[in-house]
Amino acid sequence: MANEKEVMGVELASQVETYRPEKTVAQFEHATPEEEARVIRKLDRRLLPLVFVLYSLAVLDRSNLGNARLAGLQKDVDLKGGKYAWLGTIFYISYICFQWTQMGWKQFKPHIWCASVVLLWGFVASIQAAVKSWGGLMTCRFFLAIAEAAFGPGVPLYLTFFYPREKVAFRHGVFISGAAMANAYGGALAYGITQIKGWAPWKILFLIEGLPTCCFAVIVWFFLPDGILQARFLNEREKQVALHFVARNQRLDVGKAHGLRLKEVLEGVRDPKSWIPGLMYFGCNVSFASLPLFVPTIISSLGKWDKAQSNGLSAPPYLLCFFYIIGVCYLSDRLKMRGPFVALSATLGAIGFIILGVAKTTAVRYFAIFLSVQIFASVALLLAWTANIHATESKRAGGYVVLATVGQCGPLLGTNIFPDSDKPYFRKGMWISAAFCLLVAVLACSLSLYLIRENKKMAREGVPEVEEFEDTSVARSSGVHEKHRYIW
Numbered sequence: 001m002a003n004e005k006e007v008m009g010v011e012l013a014s015q016v017e018t019y020r021p022e023k024t025v026a027q028f029e030h031a032t033p034e035e036e037a038r039v040i041r042k043l044d045r046r047l048l049p050l051v052f053v054l055y056s057l058a059v060l061d062r063s064n065l066g067n068a069r070l071a072g073l074q075k076d077v078d079l080k081g082g083k084y085a086w087l088g089t090i091f092y093i094s095y096i097c098f099q100w101t102q103m104g105w106k107q108f109k110p111h112i113w114c115a116s117v118v119l120l121w122g123f124v125a126s127i128q129a130a131v132k133s134w135g136g137l138m139t140c141r142f143f144l145a146i147a148e149a150a151f152g153p154g155v156p157l158y159l160t161f162f163y164p165r166e167k168v169a170f171r172h173g174v175f176i177s178g179a180a181m182a183n184a185y186g187g188a189l190a191y192g193i194t195q196i197k198g199w200a201p202w203k204i205l206f207l208i209e210g211l212p213t214c215c216f217a218v219i220v221w222f223f224l225p226d227g228i229l230q231a232r233f234l235n236e237r238e239k240q241v242a243l244h245f246v247a248r249n250q251r252l253d254v255g256k257a258h259g260l261r262l263k264e265v266l267e268g269v270r271d272p273k274s275w276i277p278g279l280m281y282f283g284c285n286v287s288f289a290s291l292p293l294f295v296p297t298i299i300s301s302l303g304k305w306d307k308a309q310s311n312g313l314s315a316p317p318y319l320l321c322f323f324y325i326i327g328v329c330y331l332s333d334r335l336k337m338r339g340p341f342v343a344l345s346a347t348l349g350a351i352g353f354i355i356l357g358v359a360k361t362t363a364v365r366y367f368a369i370f371l372s373v374q375i376f377a378s379v380a381l382l383l384a385w386t387a388n389i390h391a392t393e394s395k396r397a398g399g400y401v402v403l404a405t406v407g408q409c410g411p412l413l414g415t416n417i418f419p420d421s422d423k424p425y426f427r428k429g430m431w432i433s434a435a436f437c438l439l440v441a442v443l444a445c446s447l448s449l450y451l452i453r454e455n456k457k458m459a460r461e462g463v464p465e466v467e468e469f470e471d472t473s474v475a476r477s478s479g480v481h482e483k484h485r486y487i488w
Helices: 002-006 021-027 033-063 065-074 083-097 099-108 110-130 134-159 165-193 201-225 236-246 262-270 273-288 293-303 308-311 315-335 337-356 362-390 393-407 410-414 427-460
Strands: none
Touching: 002 393, 021 201, 021 236, 033 065, 033 110, 033 134, 033 337, 065 083, 065 201, 065 273, 065 315, 083 134, 083 293, 083 315, 083 362, 083 410, 099 110, 099 134, 110 201, 134 165, 134 337, 134 393, 165 201, 165 308, 165 362, 201 315, 236 410, 262 273, 262 393, 273 393, 273 410, 273 427, 293 362, 315 362, 337 362, 337 427, 362 393, 362 427
């Protein structure tokens, strides 16, 4: 094993010399929990604001179609009949077909990859303001999806390069809560923009929400680190501390910081445990992905508010969702449990959709929207759960491709279950969404029970609860400790 350790290394950011794990293990003085916490806080300050803002912009540029529709887009571009629904459908067809591009986060240097795709989607989102036909808007939505598929689905994988596996749920929660915040301030922003006179409000909407994304591409280029060893804001001791806690109970790609291990990617794709979260993600997306497109319309159809007010009133439910995601992901990390919190969030969502399916009172239906959007917290937890199931970086990449590809098929159904003919109550869409929320809850409980059983089996086999850097970094080559205990 010693010889194998000697030939492994990690490329330093600005040096050609080799980073040797056996040297680190021999010289490393184990960090205290307080020291690890300080390093994690430094990582949080650099990484979380960037990924939060970027994902917020991504979701804003993706979901502002519902607000633009109420701001005059439907009339100016002639979105009669099923044309509007097709704008959502074409986005997700493209989004699904290009999910494999998320592996670019592992194959290439993240700062280059991320800056490139952010610039691309910002450009496409902005030029939507210039479209004059349904065909032009369809083309923009198709290419917008390609850029966003290369960005958002890969961020959870990127975050696992920096954090202990038992602490990624909170970081994924911060990242994914950017979507809830985008839907919250997107509604408020759309309300303000619709008050502007003189130029088509939907054009201003696309420009104001698209151009800042292009500016953030420059920030990403200079401030997004490629990995722990390339993080200039960490000193050498802090880098070693980070390497050790990231390698705890999962394996580092020592010697191949960038570049995929194809065999491990395929292992992640073939693993049945990749497909169950994918089915749960599908259910979440059937229920949630359609909401940003149709919540303003649903609120407007309640009959109490005009279109501009409906845009503004779509914000509060997502604001609550933002705080709920942060809270539930924090508890998930503290208790080291994923499945029960996925099931809880899905059940809350189901209750909300059931109320929307039966109630007619305006206040009750508006309250139910606050419950319905909580299904989105399950998405954040599924991102962490998928990372916890797969121990290597490349296998996680394969698992995330399955998760996202299967999961993103959900919006193809979700964007077509609220036809205008079902106004004002959209009962069919509500019942379908409730059913899929309940499916997510059942699958989450089933997977948790299976992983608990597997952990008991590994305990009988002598698989340790905690494996440190010296074991996990060379496990794939040596054959030592191929198994890891699961977080259920």
